[in-house]
Every structure is written in C-alpha cells, then in structure tokens.
Amino acid sequence: MTFEAAERRYGDVVAVAGVDCAIEAGSFVALVGSSGSGKSTLLKMVNTLVSPSGGRVLFGGEDVTTLRQAQLRRRVGYVFQGIGLFPHFTVGENIAIGPRLAGEKLSSQRIAELLTLVELEPEMAGRMPDELSGGQRQRVGVARALAGDPELLIMDEPFGALDPITRDALGEKVRELHNQLGLTTIMVTHDMAEALLLADRVLVMSFGELVADHTPRELLAGEGGEIAQGLVAVPRDQAERLAAMEGRLA
Amino acid sequence: MSEIWTILLGLGDKLAAHVVLAASAIGLGILVALPLAVWASRSQAVARVALGFASLVQTIPALALLALFFPILLSLRAVFGEDLPTLGFLPALLALALYALLPILRNAVTAQANLDPGVLEAADGVGMTGWQKLTLVEAPLAAPFIMAGIRTASVWTIGAATLSTTIGQPSLGDPIFAGLQTQNWALVLAGCIASAGLALIVDALLGLVERGFASRKRWLWGTGLAAVALGVVGALAYQSGGDDEDTIVIASKQFSEQYILAQLIGSQLEAAGYSVEYRDGLGSAVVHSAVASSSIDISVDYTGTIWTNELDRTDNPGREAMYETIVEWERETTGVRVLGRLGFENAYAFAMRADRAAQLGVTSLEDLVPVGPQLTVGGDPEFFERPEWVSVRDAYGMRFGETRNFSPTFMYNALRSGEADVISAYTSDGRIAADRLVVLHDPREALPSYDAMLMMSPRIAGDEDIANALRPLIGAISVEDMREANFAVDREGEGKLSPADAAAQLAGKIGL
Numbered sequence: 215m216t217f218e219a220a221e222r223r224y225g226d227v228v229a230v231a232g233v234d235c236a237i238e239a240g241s242f243v244a245l246v247g248s249s250g251s252g253k254s255t256l257l258k259m260v261n262t263l264v265s266p267s268g269g270r271v272l273f274g275g276e277d278v279t280t281l282r283q284a285q286l287r288r289r290v291g292y293v294f295q296g297i298g299l300f301p302h303f304t305v306g307e308n309i310a311i312g313p314r315l316a317g318e319k320l321s322s323q324r325i326a327e328l329l330t331l332v333e334l335e336p337e338m339a340g341r342m343p344d345e346l347s348g349g350q351r352q353r354v355g356v357a358r359a360l361a362g363d364p365e366l367l368i369m370d371e372p373f374g375a376l377d378p379i380t381r382d383a384l385g386e387k388v389r390e391l392h393n394q395l396g397l398t399t400i401m402v403t404h405d406m407a408e409a410l411l412l413a414d415r416v417l418v419m420s421f422g423e424l425v426a427d428h429t430p431r432e433l434l435a436g437e438g439g440e441i442a443q444g445l446v447a448v449p450r451d452q453a454e455r456l457a458a459m460e461g462r463l464a
Numbered sequence: 465m466s467e468i469w470t471i472l473l474g475l476g477d478k479l480a481a482h483v484v485l486a487a488s489a490i491g492l493g494i495l496v497a498l499p500l501a502v503w504a505s506r507s508q509a510v511a512r513v514a515l516g517f518a519s520l521v522q523t524i525p526a527l528a529l530l531a532l533f534f535p536i537l538l539s540l541r542a543v544f545g546e547d548l549p550t551l552g553f554l555p556a557l558l559a560l561a562l563y564a565l566l567p568i569l570r571n572a573v574t575a576q577a578n579l580d581p582g583v584l585e586a587a588d589g590v591g592m593t594g595w596q597k598l599t600l601v602e603a604p605l606a607a608p609f610i611m612a613g614i615r616t617a618s619v620w621t622i623g624a625a626t627l628s629t630t631i632g633q634p635s636l637g638d639p640i641f642a643g644l645q646t647q648n649w650a651l652v653l654a655g656c657i658a659s660a661g662l663a664l665i666v667d668a669l670l671g672l673v674e675r676g677f678a679s680r681k682r683w684l685w686g687t688g689l690a691a692v693a694l695g696v697v698g699a700l701a702y703q704s705g706g707d708d709e710d711t712i713v714i715a716s717k718q719f720s721e722q723y724i725l726a727q728l729i730g731s732q733l734e735a736a737g738y739s740v741e742y743r744d745g746l747g748s749a750v751v752h753s754a755v756a757s758s759s760i761d762i763s764v765d766y767t768g769t770i771w772t773n774e775l776d777r778t779d780n781p782g783r784e785a786m787y788e789t790i791v792e793w794e795r796e797t798t799g800v801r802v803l804g805r806l807g808f809e810n811a812y813a814f815a816m817r818a819d820r821a822a823q824l825g826v827t828s829l830e831d832l833v834p835v836g837p838q839l840t841v842g843g844d845p846e847f848f849e850r851p852e853w854v855s856v857r858d859a860y861g862m863r864f865g866e867t868r869n870f871s872p873t874f875m876y877n878a879l880r881s882g883e884a885d886v887i888s889a890y891t892s893d894g895r896i897a898a899d900r901l902v903v904l905h906d907p908r909e910a911l912p913s914y915d916a917m918l919m920m921s922p923r924i925a926g927d928e929d930i931a932n933a934l935r936p937l938i939g940a941i942s943v944e945d946m947r948e949a950n951f952a953v954d955r956e957g958e959g960k961l962s963p964a965d966a967a968a969q970l971a972g973k974i975g976l
Contacts (some may be wrong), residue, residue: 265590287591294536294589296582302680311591358590 215366215398221268222255230256231422232269241362242392242399244409246445247419253402256419260368261290288312291359294370297351299343305354306339312362320361328357332385349380356388369401385412407449410434471639471654476702480657481634483699486625488557490618493564501572504600510571518566526624529559530631534750534771551754556628563624564617571613575606608678615670622663626655630747632754640746646720646953646963666692670794712924715743715751715760715762720953720963721892721946725764727967729934732976736933756798758923766810768838768914778851783913799922803931804938808892810944812852813900813915815889817879832886833860840866842884852911859910892943894951
C-alpha cells in the first residue's frame, strides 16, 4: 500500500495535502489525529470512496483508480463507526453481501465460521440487525469485512460508538484476527492509547499532512515531534494520575 | 334509503370507468414520479425543480386542471393529428396523473433523503454499483414511505376523478353532478358514497401493502397488491364487456332541461331497440366538440350558442336564417347532422309580472321603451355585458331607470317582491309558468334566437333508423311543455320529479 503525494481538495479546503507513505504487507498501522486532520479522507482514498484530486494511491503496485471498483472493494475489507448493517437483511445476508455482489453464494457453514471468528453464536445468522447490541453489530460489521477474504482491512473509528469494555475486547479481537489471518490493517482513530496498544506503527496527521511516523515504542520514548507528543501526553497523563491515586489509596 | 340503494346498484358501469381511470392515473403518476425521485435524490437542482413543479400543479384547482387539458390537447393536434382525443379519458388521465405526482414524489424524495447515511456508505463500501445500491438498499428501505405516498395519491385521485365528468369522462361524478343540478340529493349521496367507499377500500388495501413492506412480510403486501390488481382487472373486464359499438351515447349539459331531454331521447331510442348510455353533466363548452368528434352521439344544443361560440358571429340575421346557416355549417365543417328543432327556445327574454305588465299596458319590448326610465331592470350577473343586451338597447333605444344584478334565483324573487319591474329571464324556465310571468314580444328580433336543436355526431349522422326513431321529437315540444317539465324537476317539495319521470310525463303530454 503506497501513497504518492496523495492529495484531496474540496474547493479551497485542503483535506489531505500531499501524503507520501508506504505501508508494508502484514503491518498493523494506526492513523491518528484530531478531528478534521484528514485521516478519514486519506483512508477512504484506499477503497476509492474518496478519489484523490492529486497524486496516486497504489495497492499492490496498481493505481486504485484504475482497478475495477467492485473487485477492489472485495479485496479491501471496510469497517467504520456507522457500522452500516443493512437493516432489511439478516445477519447472515449482511455478512454474505460482498461475495453475493461478486456473484458468489457464501455457504451457511462459512457464515457460521465468520461469526465464530468474531465470537458470535453461529445461530445469529438468522437474526435481524436491530435485535443485536451495538457491540454485536460491530462484530457482524467486522465479519462482513472479512467475508471476501480481503488482503487489506481498513477501519474508520471502528470502535468509536462502543462502550469502553466492549471497545477494549473488540480491539483485542481485531488485533488477534489480524495476526491469525495475516492481514494488512490500517485503522483510523482519534484515541492515541488505542493506537499505541494495538498498532505496530503509528502515523500522526495534522491539517492534512503526515507529521509523525513511528513505532509505539519510539513515540513513548518521546520521538515524533510536538503534535504527536501532545497526543501521547493525554493517555500517559491519565495513566500517571490513576497510578498516583492508587498509590495514595494504598 | 332504498332509493339510494337502487341508484348504487345501477352505478356498475360508472364505478368500472372510475376504477380504470383512477388506476391508470396513479399508475402513470408512479411511472413518472419514481424515476424522477431517483434523479432528484442524485441532484439538488432536479429535486427543487421537480418538487416545485409538482407543488405548483397542486395549487391549481382540480376542476381547472381538467378543463385546461382541453385547449392543450387541442393545440397538440397540430403535432399528433386530428385523431388526438381532446375530451374524455385522455385529458382526465393526464390531469389526474399530474395531480398524483406530488405525494408520490415528495414521499419518495423524503424517504431517500432520510436513509441512514451509514447504510449508504456501507453499500458503497461493500462495492455496490449505483444500480445495486438502488435496488438492493435504497428501494427496499424507502418502499414503505413511497407506499404511503401512493396511498395518499390514490385517495386524492379517486376523489378528484369525480370531476372528470365535466370533460366527458364517465365516472362516479356523473350521479353527483346530475344530482346537484336537479337537486336530487339521493343521486348526489349515492355518488359520494360510492366514491368515498372506493377510496376507503383502496386506502385499506394499500395500507396492507405499506405495512407488508415495513414489516417485510411478503404475504401481507402480496395480498394487498393482489386485491388491488384483481379490482382493476375486474373493472377492465366489466368495461370491455359493456363497451358496445351499438350503444348510443347521449350527452347533457349541467342544467335540468338538458337532463330531461337526454332522458326523453334515451327512452325514445330504447323503445326503438337501441341501447343507450348517458353522459350527464358535461361542461357547456365541451359538448359541441364532443359531438363533433363522436365522443358522444347525441346532444341538444341551442342556435344562439352555436352561432356565437362555434361560428364566431355577432350579427343577428333572424331566427330562420340563423338556423339554416348553422345546419349548413355543421354539415360542411364538422360533419354533425342537425336533425331538426325541438320546437321551443331557451333564449334570453324580458319578463314581467302579469299584473304589473297589465297596469303599464306593456306586451312587447316596444311598449317598454317609453316607460323604461321609470323602471328597474334586473339581470343575471353577465347579462348587461352580453351581446343580447347590447342588441336590444341599440335596436329599441332602450333605457332603464335603474339596473341591478341578481343571481338567477334571486332575480325571480326580486320580481315577485317588486324590487325589479322587469328581468332578463330564460324562456324555457319553469319559473315563468310558476310565477305566471309575461314574456315580452320582440317584434324587431333584437334578441337572438336560442332554438333547441337535436344534434347527431358524424358517427351516426348517416343512420336513418336512428333519425326515424328521433323524428317524432322534432317540432313536438312547446315552450309551455318544456317550462312545466323544468319546473317539475327544479321545484322543491311535493310534486318534485326526477329528470326521468319528468321526461316520461313530457313524453305523454306530446303524445309519444
């Protein structure tokens, strides 16, 4: 996955201002930044939900805009905060939609397998989305993204709407699946703690530009510059205050 | 109650026509609105223009919209040829479909605008093409809302379709208009009950479909749709079965005299073995075009009306010459055959109370000239603007002390109470006989004649059997007989007759 001077403008507003970056296969990359930093826009360039107004985005060496859209989107699993389960489809039909669009029928066995993969009961395949909890729904969302055996998983604030416990569990699960299935994963989040805990590599964006590109270890060691350190300081500060409170109580 | 019931049972053909018309209009509305809604959901500008146009159409009264299609289609004949119908089914269909557009369009656009953006993003995210997104996601999710719009449109259309009577399309409006004119409330009620009942049934069935879509229960919407389809197919079958080439269609305009004469003509033809159909309550302006295009077969029209409206003449060559000219003109230009005159006139005339006329010694318009300046004249709201008044004023040098306008009913009351000394009456009006009024002679023939003529459409113009069956009516109806029949239908209370009964009485009186 390579971005070459990738750029996106909306009129005079620059959302992404020329990003150069290569992501090697098998890595788990977190894209962090405050709201409006352009991280979601950059992510959506990968599966052409947003097309670049300048530069190129390469997937396996090919420009994504020249690939057949339906095929590209099968090879790229997409999970996002809105989840977007189709309310008139059953859970099973939701999971099977990607292959169905490609003219394949997903076996019920495979659907059960995918549900098990995201730690849901296989019997849930027959339920309607509005019968599920938020966490269960996002698990179905992940199963749907994995149904087409994608090489790349892109996630846009995937756990943003979930409660902290569900969020933590699902984060761990996704990291586990990443390792197990040998995926390449790019996750957009505004939560630096989540990024540091899950990713191999953290990219920091600000005002449409890439301002830092480091491993979690390097960031915690103080590298990456002012903006990145500002973001790292928040969870670190919280952790220290919690530790201090614990110390006082002890 | 039993009277209403009897009328309702006889409304089968009107109901079938009503169902076919309303269903076609809603169908056409859906066919136009849905693609437009899809387009509108992709473009703000289209949404604004389409919804603006549909709302504008909605502000035009349904009656005016129906009437407007007559000149529009007439001008379109330049493109599509003379066979393009300007009356009846086509204009009714177009007007009602336009009317059905707004609720369907608005609901469809709103439904699409309110779809969960997450779901739409997911549709793109899983790789749906625009068409797949529309058919797999947008359409099924918007369906219940669109169905609600179609329901609203259906109820409106079924109601508004009653107005298509005025442009010569049979519908459940026929009994309503006929009943309103002849003050036959059973007829009005029967028409209202039938059309409201139809609207309620359709609303309930489409409600079933809407609920079926919302709860994704196939059997529910399937049942609803099947029932609606069955009703439409049934109506079509009924109509095609009843549509007989040999049936003679008799038209009437919207006043009692016309209803009575239509019944009289109808019974005369039925006695001769023909099957007849009545197209009651047509707008006065459309009757002539309808008979000329053979949308109807027989009408009764008046010489003065044809003279001004069709021949565009303002001169007055005298009663006989006017009639001869019209017969000739119809034969050459429209192919309509004027079989003859019925014998009476329904003209403008000046009338006075008998005692007042005797007191002043007035029997003709000439006698009125010297006393005019001391008298008050009453006319219907348009009379003093009409060529008839101009002609009388100029021919006699007529001047009145005071001029007052009344609606027709109050005009007679004013004469009775002495608020007016002389009024512009209609010569065949039943109230002339009932109030024992004196109709003043017009020795200078300043008032154009309004001889009632029997008109045959080009389709049956050459049919001598029909002509022979109708010939006994020619010259047979005196103005006194017509007045009596009109009064029997117009009056209130005891002795009030339906047009059919009045026609039967009139037939007896003239010896048929």
